[in-house]
Amino acid sequence: MKSKFYVTTPIYYVNDAPHIGHAYTTILADVLTRFHRMQGVPSFFLTGTDEHGQKVKRAAEKAGLTPKEQADKTVVRFQKLWEKLYISNDDFIRTTEERHIKVVQTLLKRLYDKGEIYKSEYDGWYCVPCERFFTERDAQAGTCLECGRKLEKIKESNYFFRMSAYQEWLIQYIKEHPGFILPEYRRNETLGFLQKPLGDLCISRPKTRLDWGIELPFDKDYVTYVWFDALINYISAVGCCYDEEKFHKWWPATYHLIGKDILTTHTVYWPIMLKAMDIPMPECVFAHGWWLVGESKMSKSVGNVVNPMEMADKYGVDAFRYFLMAEMSLGQDCNFSEEAFIRRYNADLANDIGNLLSRTTKLIYSHCDGCIPAVEMQPVEEEEILKKSVLEAISLLEESIDNMRIDQGLAAIGTAIREANRYLEKRQPWTLAKENKKNLLHTTLYYAAETLRITSSLLEPVMPKKMIELKQTLGIANEEIKYEDIKQWGKLKAGTKLGKSTILFPRITNMAELKYDVHKEQEKCDASYITYEEFSKVKLVVARIIEAERIAGADKLLKLKIDIGNEQRQIVAGIALHYAPEALIGKQIVVVANLKPAKIRGIESNGMLLAASSGDKLHLITVDGEAISGSSVR
Ligand code: MSP
Numbered sequence: 173m174k175s176k177f178y179v180t181t182p183i184y185y186v187n188d189a190p191h192i193g194h195a196y197t198t199i200l201a202d203v204l205t206r207f208h209r210m211q212g213v214p215s216f217f218l219t220g221t222d223e224h225g226q227k228v229k230r231a232a233e234k235a236g237l238t239p240k241e242q243a244d245k246t247v248v249r250f251q252k253l254w255e256k257l258y259i260s261n262d263d264f265i266r267t268t269e270e271r272h273i274k275v276v277q278t279l280l281k282r283l284y285d286k287g288e289i290y291k292s293e294y295d296g297w298y299c300v301p302c303e304r305f306f307t308e309r310d311a312q313a314g315t316c317l318e319c320g321r322k323l324e325k326i327k328e329s330n331y332f333f334r335m336s337a338y339q340e341w342l343i344q345y346i347k348e349h350p351g352f353i354l355p356e357y358r359r360n361e362t363l364g365f366l367q368k369p370l371g372d373l374c375i376s377r378p379k380t381r382l383d384w385g386i387e388l389p390f391d392k393d394y395v396t397y398v399w400f401d402a403l404i405n406y407i408s409a410v411g412c413c414y415d416e417e418k419f420h421k422w423w424p425a426t427y428h429l430i431g432k433d434i435l436t437t438h439t440v441y442w443p444i445m446l447k448a449m450d451i452p453m454p455e456c457v458f459a460h461g462w463w464l465v466g467e468s469k470m471s472k473s474v475g476n477v478v479n480p481m482e483m484a485d486k487y488g489v490d491a492f493r494y495f496l497m498a499e500m501s502l503g504q505d506c507n508f509s510e511e512a513f514i515r516r517y518n519a520d521l522a523n524d525i526g527n528l529l530s531r532t533t534k535l536i537y538s539h540c541d542g543c544i545p546a547v548e549m550q551p552v553e554e555e556e557i558l559k560k561s562v563l564e565a566i567s568l569l570e571e572s573i574d575n576m577r578i579d580q581g582l583a584a585i586g587t588a589i590r591e592a593n594r595y596l597e598k599r600q601p602w603t604l605a606k607e608n609k610k611n612l613l614h615t616t617l618y619y620a621a622e623t624l625r626i627t628s629s630l631l632e633p634v635m636p637k638k639m640i641e642l643k644q645t646l647g648i649a650n651e652e653i654k655y656e657d658i659k660q661w662g663k664l665k666a667g668t669k670l671g672k673s674t675i676l677f678p679r680i681t682n683m684a685e686l687k688y689d690v691h692k693e694q695e696k697c698d699a700s701y702i703t704y705e706e707f708s709k710v711k712l713v714v715a716r717i718i719e720a721e722r723i724a725g726a727d728k729l730l731k732l733k734i735d736i737g738n739e740q741r742q743i744v745a746g747i748a749l750h751y752a753p754e755a756l757i758g759k760q761i762v763v764v765a766n767l768k769p770a771k772i773r774g775i776e777s778n779g780m781l782l783a784a785s786s787g788d789k790l791h792l793i794t795v796d797g798e799a800i801s802g803s804s805v806r
Contacts, residue, residue, distance in 0.1 A: 177208040177215040178422040180406050182430050183222040183265065186246035187231035190253050191470060192463050192508060195480035196500070197429050199493050200460070200578075202259045204427070206633030207573050211655045216422045218409050219254070220265035221247050225398030226303055229384040239384045243268055253481060257489055258636050265409040267386075267401055275408035276401050277389040279449055280375075283333065284390050288448045291391075294330045294374055297323040303398050305374050318433070331376040331394060338444040339370040345443065351456055353439050354576065355503040358432065358459045362439040373441060375400045403442045407451065425454040432459045458576055461505035478508055490635035491517050491677065497634050498582045514680045519798055521677035524589045525627070525642075527758040531596060532620040533645055533673045534754045539605045544621055544647070545614035546666035554598060555619055559661055561591040562623050566659050569630055582634065585627050592623040602752025621646060622664045629658040644671040679718065681735050681801065711766040712782070712805035713737070714795055720753035726773050732756070734779070736765060737802015744777035750790040762793045762805050 181197045184190065198219055205217040222228075223243040232242035247266060254261065265272060283289050297311035298304070302318045311323050343366050346352055346359060353359035376394040377385060385395030404412075406425060411418030430438050438457045446453060462469060465476040484492045495513050498520065500506040536542060551559070565581075565588040572581025596616070604613040624646060632639040643649040647668045657663045718740065719733035730748045734741050743763065764780045771777070782793040 173211060174208065174213050174426065176422065176426075177205065177213045178410070178425045179204055179215075179217050179427045179429065180425055181219040182434060183220040183267065183402055183405050184250060185225075185227050186221050186223050186243045186250075187227045189246070190250050190480065192478040192480050192483070192496075193431060193470065194250070195253065195257060196463060196496050197431065197460065198254060198259055198261075199257060199496055200502075201427075201429055202257075202261070203493070203497055203578065203633045204573065206260060206636065210629075210633060210658075214421075216263070216410065217261045218263050218265065218406070219259070219261045220263075220405055220409070221250060221267070222398065222402045222405075223247070223266055223268045224385040224395070224401055226300055226382055226384075227398075229382065230300075240268065256481065256484060257493065263409050265405045267405060271414070272405060272408045273386050275413045276386050276396060276404050278413045279404060280396065280400075281389045283448055286448070288334050289331050289375065290334070291329060291331050293327075295327040296325070298326045299323055307371060326381075328378055328381070330374045330378070331388065331391070332372040333375045333400070333445070333448070335373040335441070335444050336370045338447055339366060341447065342366060342440065342443055345453070346439075349453075352453065353435075354456055354458045358435055358439075358503070361435060365436060365440065370440070373397075373400075399437050399441060400445070403437065403445060406454070412451070424452045426456065428454050428457045430457060430459050432461055435459050458502075460502055461500070463500070463508045464505055465508055483513075487513065487517065487680070488638075488677075490638040491521055494521065494582070494631075494634050497578050499579070501579050502576045515798075517677065518679055520586055522679040523758055523798075524586060524593065525624075525631075526675065526677040528589055528592050528596075528620065529624055529642055529645060529676055530673070530757060531593075531754050532617060532624060533670055534757075535601050535605075536617050536621065536670055537673070538754070539601075539613060540617060542670045544664055544666050544668040544670070545617050547618050547662075548611040548614045551615065551619075554595060555615065558588075558591055558595045558619055558623060561588045562626050563661060564588070565627065566630065578634075582631075585630055588623060589627055592620050596620055597755075600755070602755050606752075618664070618666065622661065625664045626658060626661070629653065638676055641674055642676055645673055645676075647671050679716065679735065681737065681740070709766070710764055712762055713765045714799045714801055714803045714805060715741075715761055715763045715765075715779075715781075716801045717756045717759050717761060720751075720756040722748060722753060723773060723775065729773065730756070731775060732781075734761070734763065735801045736763070736779075737800065741778045742776060743779045743781060744772040744775050745781050747781075747783065747790055747792070751792070759792065760795050760799060760801070762795070 179201045181201045184194050201217055201219065205215050208215045221243070228242060229239050232239040235242060237245065251264065280289070294305065296308065297306040299306065299316035299319065299321060301321055302316055304316065304318065306317065306323060310317055314323055315321060316323055343363065346363060353362055375397045376388055377397060379393055379395060383395060385398065386401050388394045388396060406428065407419070407423060410422040412423070428438055443453055463478070464470070465478065470477045480492070495516055498516060499512065536544065565584040568584035569581035572578055599612070599616040601613050601616045604616065624642065625648060628639045628642040640649055647670045648664070649671070713736050715734040715736045717732050718735050721731050723729045723731050723744070728746045728748050730745050730751070730753055732743050732745055734743060762782045767780050769776060769778045784791045784793060
């Protein structure tokens, strides 16, 4: 286990509103921090805003504001979003704060006095949005190597940092520290970049051209280059130059999380700046990929920018956090679509974990007076399989945090939860109750509840609010739990009283928002030619059972609420002798959707389900794998 954990996000430009890319890095940092805090590792999580430079100045001019007004207005949008997304950062640094400015100036002075900074004439090409200078060779195409925009020619005196002197040292350092830049292909990218001679870095801008920056302590006519100012936030926030104790407590950072587009600044400029300032290197710069929309980069002009506020409002913060963490393999690009979001939500959250919780608690309420039962028998193979799957998920999650493959850890937890649902199907606690097999029934319900206790605790860093709600339902929300206890099977106390039950993740049924058009599918079905005229009139669709209850005085009947995509319906089915209501929730079945509504025992039934009878048994017709509710059956 680590002795401390210090993670940073890039500090975001305040020229525009936050988007999903910003939200992603910040949620990732939050999940990592919460996980380490849960493990008892002292942790510090820093984020903030990059408020100087040309970009912000131009945005301010466009908005008719001063740069400071622009920054003050936009920073609130970031801070509000972080609050909304349950971001638990320990500090938020703004580069316009006095505490930061002082550190930048102290360090600049130190470098200047050491002879690491010198003044010279610059005559060359410049990219305004990236604020980067280019040599004649790199500027041949007339466009920026980073963003592809047109370069501008400028000629002026400036201050330079002797970056080139450290090129060999940096190559050696990266080679000797394989974990310094991750993933490995990004490390190779930096090493590739370092094969070309490295120039010195221009670190000033004359105030006559740009006055929105930190003034150089040794020349009042200049301000600092925005990247020189920005990178220092990682050390200024934790006390560098003014609180040595704090600085030694947190620095070096465990991870600088960045997007792949700011690799050079973080893996070339930053280590060399630190080396020249005699400050130790961060442990790891981790570059993640990009969120794409329709396989292309998000861009305001294309109009495909995903607004994280809207997503969180529409589907809930926890689900949004879960989706981002589960969907992206850290390092690679990932496509964002609302359709993919809904599919994952329905499969992993509504169907797997939500279903396990509602079944388990309903059964405990019905058969154990709402208290966690005890294990009343020697566990056999079925119990061992479930326990093994849960314990495996714990170690895979821990590994995935260490290897920065959170998606894999979450997948392992998903596997354990599905295993618990399978276990219930196999043990059939609703039948055990009927047959009065109490020992096995209680053991089964304990195993299901214990799976929920462990998995919900492990998922808490990703879904902090929903997992607390889950624990409230299990009656264990108020317990102070040590990480070692979370990991240990059997810590759930028998006799614990369940809390109020809740539907954690209601299914998203509004499929109209999906590109997949159920109606069109149904029309296609209607239009297809079938020989038997009558049969062609029958409309069979896939439905999901969302509620099921017995009907008083009718022991063969169950009243079901089903979801058929565009609507929810009630049907009455004669299956009560074969299926317990709790066992049906979440199941996908096939129903006749165009049957004339009828009243059965005075209760309206709007459709009919299909089942196969074999001997005296009845088997519901279900679908293989997940289908969209409302899909037609042909
Ligand atoms: N201010 C600099 C960082 C200075 S750090 C000392 C900056 N700011 S930014 O606001 O433009 O970008 C911040 C981060 O957002 C970058 O890591 C960038 O890679 C990331 N993203 C921007 N668009 C993104 C996606 N579409 N997907 C994922 N992350 C992306 O750069």
